[in-house]
Amino acid sequence: MRATIAFICFSLAAILPAQAMDIERVVSPGGVEAWLVQEDEVPVVVMEVAWKGGAATDPEGKSGVANMVSGLLDEGAGELTSEEFQIRMEEIAARMSFSADNDYFSATLITLANHKDEAFDLFSKAISEPRFDEDAVERIRKQIETIVARNRQSPDWIARNNWYKAAFGDHPYARDEDGTPESVGAITRDDLLGYTGRVLAQDNMKIAVVGPISPSELRSLLDRTFGGLPAEAQVADVPKADVTGNGEVQVVVRDFPQSVMIFGLRGVARDDPDFIPAYVMNYVLGGGSFSSRLTEEVREKRGLAYSIGSYLYPMDHAAMWLGQVGTKNERVGQTLSLVRKELARMAEEGVTADELKDAKTYLTGSYPLRFTSNRSIANQLLGIQIGGYGIDYVDRRNALIEDVTRQDVARVAKRLLKPDNLRVTIVGKPNLSPDPEGLPETDDMAPARSGGPSERLH
Numbered sequence: 001m002r003a004t005i006a007f008i009c010f011s012l013a014a015i016l017p018a019q020a021m022d023i024e025r026v027v028s029p030g031g032v033e034a035w036l037v038q039e040d041e042v043p044v045v046v047m048e049v050a051w052k053g054g055a056a057t058d059p060e061g062k063s064g065v066a067n068m069v070s071g072l073l074d075e076g077a078g079e080l081t082s083e084e085f086q087i088r089m090e091e092i093a094a095r096m097s098f099s100a101d102n103d104y105f106s107a108t109l110i111t112l113a114n115h116k117d118e119a120f121d122l123f124s125k126a127i128s129e130p131r132f133d134e135d136a137v138e139r140i141r142k143q144i145e146t147i148v149a150r151n152r153q154s155p156d157w158i159a160r161n162n163w164y165k166a167a168f169g170d171h172p173y174a175r176d177e178d179g180t181p182e183s184v185g186a187i188t189r190d191d192l193l194g195y196t197g198r199v200l201a202q203d204n205m206k207i208a209v210v211g212p213i214s215p216s217e218l219r220s221l222l223d224r225t226f227g228g229l230p231a232e233a234q235v236a237d238v239p240k241a242d243v244t245g246n247g248e249v250q251v252v253v254r255d256f257p258q259s260v261m262i263f264g265l266r267g268v269a270r271d272d273p274d275f276i277p278a279y280v281m282n283y284v285l286g287g288g289s290f291s292s293r294l295t296e297e298v299r300e301k302r303g304l305a306y307s308i309g310s311y312l313y314p315m316d317h318a319a320m321w322l323g324q325v326g327t328k329n330e331r332v333g334q335t336l337s338l339v340r341k342e343l344a345r346m347a348e349e350g351v352t353a354d355e356l357k358d359a360k361t362y363l364t365g366s367y368p369l370r371f372t373s374n375r376s377i378a379n380q381l382l383g384i385q386i387g388g389y390g391i392d393y394v395d396r397r398n399a400l401i402e403d404v405t406r407q408d409v410a411r412v413a414k415r416l417l418k419p420d421n422l423r424v425t426i427v428g429k430p431n432l433s434p435d436p437e438g439l440p441e442t443d444d445m446a447p448a449r450s451g452g453p454s455e456r457l458h
Contacts (some may be wrong), residue, residue: 064179179263259428286310
């Protein structure tokens with residue numbers, strides 16, 4: 001089965017003609033499925049893989065197992081020690097990386113086309129025959145412990161971690177994905193082998209491949225690469241979670257010159273009919289960078305922050321609408337008051353015709369820019385599979401945006417944006433008193449930087 005997307009390539013000199021990109025569903029003789037874009041212009045093959053079963057499935061008291069596995073799979077596999085494995089990778093100029101979030105364990109392989117057979121074989125060893133040698137485990141453990149300790153000094157991390165714990169309570173989403181100092185120290189080799197044995201299986205993975213490789217070549221490589229994995233995963237069930245919030249403001253006191261503020265509400269799932277209207281609504285409210293209402297009110301008119309933004313974050317077992325801003329301690333109350341005011345305005349009034357038109361123009365016009373390299377194409381294809389949107393989503397996506405009406409936005413804004421329920425976590429020494437009515441249109445303070453997370457695009 002194929003789907004086609006027309007995309008535009010930009011150069012410094014001119015806009016090139018539109019080209020067609022075919023997405024083909026490839027199934028190996030052994031039943032392994034991948035989405036393929038055969039792109040012969042660039043001699044680089046990229047494979048992106050995701051297994052369902054991320055950090056939320058870590059055993060109780062062993063948070064950080066998935067994360068530690070992600071740092072160890074290329075540290076020796078099969079008969080190859082860590083050093084030998086890395087030398088092989090360097091000899092063929094291939095790159096391999098792994099990562100884990102709450103829901104998925106992910107992998108990326110990038111290789112020159114003329115070395116793809118050996119690169120795929122090394123990748124197969126990494127996922128099917130990890131060694132987890134003691135010296136490698138202890139070296140990666142120390143690296144993770146350093147990161148965990150550094151995180152606990154970061155206001156952005158502290159704010160996000162505390163917001164999650166307050167919103168999710170005892171749900172696995174409230175755990176530290178990287179682990180705690182205690183849990184990282186307690187992880188054993190058996191824990192690492194147990195995770196790979198449970199999660200890295202054939203029935204819970206999604207695969208995207210882009211580059212100069214034919215469907216017949218890929219079919220053979222899929223069985224060679226993934227045939228050594230168990231047929232079925234044994235992933236622990238993760239319960240559904242709801243984002244709780246009744247207007248609570250949590251302050252984590254730290255002696256910082258400015259405060260970092262995370263604010264959020266219950267969001268909307270990827271498969272909800274309101275997801276696309278919510279996506280358009282959020283672009284106008286806080287997702288549109290310098291064009292959003294929050295940026296206009298907080299940064300442009302009053303200079304309260306360098307940046308402020310919001311985004312939809314639909315996870316497999318919960319959905320959130322989140323925002324972040326950093327501002328001087330004495331301006332926190334004023335900034336929070338403006339955020340609540342803009343949420344209420346959107347919920348009551350929706351968007352104007354011009355705002356909706358501009359949002360559609362940007363969201364549809366910028367979509368082709370996500371398909372500008374083999375790596376970015378593979379990443380998009382994997383995301384579409386994870387979201388369950390279907391192989392023809394690239395054809396349908398812009399039409400879904402164009403079909404959104406002002407009534408759709410108004411409906412979803414009333415559904416989601418409830419300022420009285422806004423859960424807020426602030427790290428710093430904030431003054432929570434809002435300024436009197438009649439806020440000035442300008443402010444002579446230097447804008448404060450925010451390290452807010454970027455929006456997950458759809």
